Amino acid sequence: MSLQCPLCRHRAAQLYHKDKFRSYYQCDNCDLVFVPSQFHLAPDKERAYYDLHENSMEDEGYRQFLSRCAQPLLKELESPCHGLDFGCGPAPLLAKILAENGHRVDLYDYFYMPARKALHRSYDFIVATEVIEHLVQPGVEIESLWQRLRAGGVMALMTKLVISAERFANWHYIRDPTHICFFSVNTFEWLARSLGAELQFVHSDVIFLRKIRGL
Numbered sequence: 001m002s003l004q005c006p007l008c009r010h011r012a013a014q015l016y017h018k019d020k021f022r023s024y025y026q027c028d029n030c031d032l033v034f035v036p037s038q039f040h041l042a043p044d045k046e047r048a049y050y051d052l053h054e055n056s057m058e059d060e061g062y063r064q065f066l067s068r069c070a071q072p073l074l075k076e077l078e079s080p081c082h083g084l085d086f087g088c089g090p091a092p093l094l095a096k097i098l099a100e101n102g103h104r105v106d107l108y109d110y111f112y113m114p115a116r117k118a119l120h121r122s123y124d125f126i127v128a129t130e131v132i133e134h135l136v137q138p139g140v141e142i143e144s145l146w147q148r149l150r151a152g153g154v155m156a157l158m159t160k161l162v163i164s165a166e167r168f169a170n171w172h173y174i175r176d177p178t179h180i181c182f183f184s185v186n187t188f189e190w191l192a193r194s195l196g197a198e199l200q201f202v203h204s205d206v207i208f209l210r211k212i213r214g215l
Contacts (some may be wrong), residue, residue, distance in 0.1 A: 006181060007032045007139040008190065024174070024182070030102045030190040032138075033162050033182040041088055041138065041177055047111050049178050055091045062093055069129055070097045071155045072202045077103060086145060086168035087131030093137055094129055122150050129158035146211070155197075155209040159183055164185050 003013040003025055010029035012186035017024040022039040025109060026032070041049065055062045085095040090112045095105035103125075106118040126145050135141050142155075149155055160173050162184040183191075188207055192199035198210040 003036065005030060005032055005139075006034055006135070007138055007142075007187070008194070009139060016165060018172075019169075019174075022174075024168075031162075031184050031186040033184070034170070035180040037136075040180055046178050048177075050089070050111060053089070055089065055093070056074070057091050057093050058098060059091075059093070062091075063097065064099060066094045066129060068203050069095060069127065069156055072206065072208070073125065073127065073154065074098070074101050076208070077125060078102060081107075082121075083125040083127065084108060084121070084123045084145075084148070085117060086126055086128045087134070094127055098127075119144070119148065121148065123148055123153060124150055125154045125156065126166050127156045127158075129156075131159075132157055132183065133159050133173075133181050135181060138181050142191070143195075146197075146209075149211050151211055151213045153211045155211070156202075157207045157209070158205055159207070160205045161185060162187075177180050181182045 004011050005013060005027035008027060010027050012028040013025040014028065016022065016026040016033050022035050024033050024035055055079040082104045083098060084106045085092055086108050088095060088101055088107045088109045092107050095107055098105050106115045106121065107114060108118040132138050132142070134149055142163060145155065152174055164180045168174065188199060195209060196212065198212055200208040
């Protein structure tokens with residue numbers, strides 16, 4: 001069993017939690033909590049699980065949920081900007097909200113919008129809401145996205161954070177079998193240092209990484 005951290009590639013990790021479904025390890029370097037690969041779903045089963053989600057473009061509750069990311073991001077942007085909704089899913093409502101406010105948004109999703117040409121453009125902002133906890137190689141994916149972000153741009157991420165081992169054991173977030181990486185404040189602080197980014201925790205589950213001009 002390989003315990004190499006999928007974020008920082010460090011090769012030392014400690015058992016963080018174990019339940020009847022999976023084991024979870026915490027990286028000694030960046031504090032990411034991750035699920036070893038033998039517990040990952042096969043792509044067809046992962047897609048089938050996502051197909052059970054009932055988010056829609058007309059769902060007002062979903063719009064309110066996404067507004068926790070959209071509203072603070074809109075305050076950062078000078079219209080018009082060009083952005084990427086990475087992991088947009090089958091109902092790219094966040095992109096629609098941003099477009100309603102004068103911005104152009106490209107879409108990419110591994111299963112639902114696999115237009116990889118979108119990953120080779122440069123952007124003023126990149127959003128990934130409830131995405132990074134699903135990534136098999138978050139370090140590679142985030143670094144690749146960071147290279148596509150223009151100086152002064154913002155990467156807006158939405159994911160729930162690990163608080164403690166005690167709370168983790170009873171956390172609903174780990175019951176989702178497609179959630180395989182779990183970030184904490186310490187993990188994001190490590191990530192910001194690694195990228196040379198300015199870090200802001202906008203909400204309990206909304207994180208902004210700003211690409212400092214000149215870097």
